[in-house]
Amino acid sequence: MKVVIIDDEPLARSIVTAYLNAYPVFEVIAECNNGFEGVKIIQQYNPDLIFLDIQMPKINGFEMLELLDEPPAVIFTTAFDEYAMKAFETHAIDYLLKPFSKERFDKAIQKFISQHNVAAKQQPAKALLETVASSPNQSNRVVVKDGNKIKIIPVAQIQYFEAADDYVKIYTAEGDFLKNKTMTSFEKLLPSQQFVRIHRSYIVNVQLISRIDAYEKESHIMQLTTGAKLPVSKSGYAKLKEVLGI
Amino acid sequence: MLQTKKYKLAFTAWWLLWCMLHIYVLYNYYAFFSIVIVDSVITNVLTSGACLLIYNNMRYYLPRREKYWYVLIVSAVLSVMCTGIATFLLHWLFQRNESYIALLYGSWLIRYCVVFLLIGCMSMLSLLWYALQEQNEIQYRKTAAEQMLKDAELYKLRHQLQPHFLFNSLNSISALTIVDAEKARTMIQQLSDFLRGTLKRDEVQFITLQEELQHLQLYLDIEKVRFGHRLEVKVDYTEVSAEKKLPALLLQPAVENAIKFGLYNTLDETEIVITATATDNTLVVHISNPYDEEDLQAVTGTGFGLASIRRRLYLLFGRYDLLETIKADQTFTVKLTIPQLNL
Secondary structure, eight states: OEEEEEOSOHHHHHHHHHHHTTOTTOEEEEEESSHHHHHHHHHHHOOSEEEEOSSOSSSOHHHHHHTOSSOOEEEEEESOOHHHHHHHHHHSSEEEESSOOHHHHHHHHHHHHHHHHHSSSOOOOHHHHHHHTTSGGGTTEEEEEETTEEEEEEGGGEEEEEEETTEEEEEETTEEEEESSOHHHHHHHSOTTTEEEEETTEEEEGGGEEEEEEOSTTOEEEEETTSOEEEEOHHHHHHHHHHHTO | OOSSHHHHHHHHHHHHHHHHHHHHHHHHHOOOHHHHHHHHHHHHHHHHHHHHHHHHHHHHOOOOGGGHHHHHHHHHHHHHHHHHHHHHHHHHHTTTOHHHHHHHHHTHHHHHHHHHHHHHHHHHHHHHHHHHHHHHHHHHHHHHHHHHHHHHHHHHHHTOOOHHHHHHHHHHHHHHHHHOHHHHHHHHHHHHHHHHHHHHTTSOSEEEHHHHHHHHHHHHHHHHHHHGGGEEEEEEEOHHHHTOEEETTSHHHHHHHHHHHHTTTOSSOEEEEEEEEEOSSEEEEEEEEEOOTTOHHHHHOOHHHHHHHHHHHHHHHSOSTTEEEEEETTEEEEEEEEEOOOO
16 A cells, blocks of 8 residues: 655654554655645555645645645644644544654554545545634635645635635636635635625625625625625625624 | 821820910910810810821721712811810810800800811821822732732743644654664753753843853754754854853744744755844844745744743843844844843
8 A cells, every 4th residue: 555654854754664664565655845745746646545744834734635636544643733633533544643652653554444444545534624724824824726836825815715616716816726625614714804705605805895786685796896796695795794894 | 107106106296286386376365374274185185086086997998089078078077076075075164264155155166167177187198198008009019910920921931842842852752763773862862951951941030142052052953853954053153242141041932933934834955044243231143044925924923932032021121122023035034132231
């Protein structure tokens, strides 16, 4: 089985490799220094299992997972992350708190093997990502894929979100990007004073509103400073009134 | 105020003086010296008694600002009682002396006014006295509480050990035991020295720059083991600056911050530069690291580490301008100015 280790500390990676030596079934096909390398390697080799650190340069472990269309099974290895802890408990295959013992590591591997036998391919639950999204540095940026490049968008630069089937379309001054996430998760994640869900299919950055006009009975049309026109539902209008204080 | 001997004496002296004045004034109108003395004693004993009563009462009940008129009413009532009782007693004692009785009743208004003034003054004084004492008490408690808070805060600010750093270091040691036991031992040594240094710094507030840099070196050595190839640190200081004093562990959070943004948050090699210069009465330390202008975290927040340094400098020197940050040419620099307090 193919394994990829992603951690920004060489020594931290070496301990996983050393522990894995006891399992001839597993083959470490690559070690990555950061999330960017991680995305590339995972897409290239499609591993069965990855060991993933959370705190890494530029994009953290969760953000890296978000960028993958079909994420592999994940065992997190982390030193300390109070926000992630709860999510791990419910959704990840396992999480190893650094420094971890060989026994603890073996347990995680056993867990992976038993789950691997049940399902042909472990789908790291989307729910994991949705719950973990509450970590603080995730609420001020969104990581998206732009072709082969990875882009980090500060939320202040986002104009609005639009629901698009299983995806969410993110509109910025530099164009629009697709993200494999739900509207509800964005609504929860974003600062509620800045982003308002004005419609089932739209979340808007209130700083860009230029005018709101009555449309039909009980619904409105909003115009942004960028010229875009968005529908506002009845409940959306109520939320807007609360946030804008009108 | 009547608790101490000094105040008791002053109180008695004042009333004796007042008695004499009373006698002197009354003697001008009425020639019988013995009667005048009795008049003075009775009136003033009663009045001073009323004053004591007011003073003692206020110890237990101090009217608030909106109830100051209360004091006025009480004073007025007490004055009526004093004058009434005195007049009654004097009338009863000297009832056969018609000219005196005439004088007694003729002067009731002026007697009342004088007694009211005295009692009124006394209550005002007591009021002021107790209010002042209460104020002092509050002030004292406030200062004490503030001092305690300050101590606790300084203690906490000195003690921000990053759990992340500790656990990751332990993990590195754990890895080293497999590949290079010798190096693992060295790192345990360094980590122990570093932790011991952090704990030991409890007792001393100020240390020399040299000592601070030695402690910092331990931390940097550990980080170098963790990130090896990616971290380069240049330390540059003058001989004069080495002997200057600064609050213990002040540079630590700034360097941690530099590593956090310079190293944890970039993909390539990072050089962190620490320079120190000094004049007679200040020590200036620059800590700089490369940063990515597009990086949101680096742009938006200066982080908790720097905030804690600023807070600490404020608590120690009462100034907010001792920490400056400079962003230029992809380099983020923290400039710390530490005044030298003839230590």
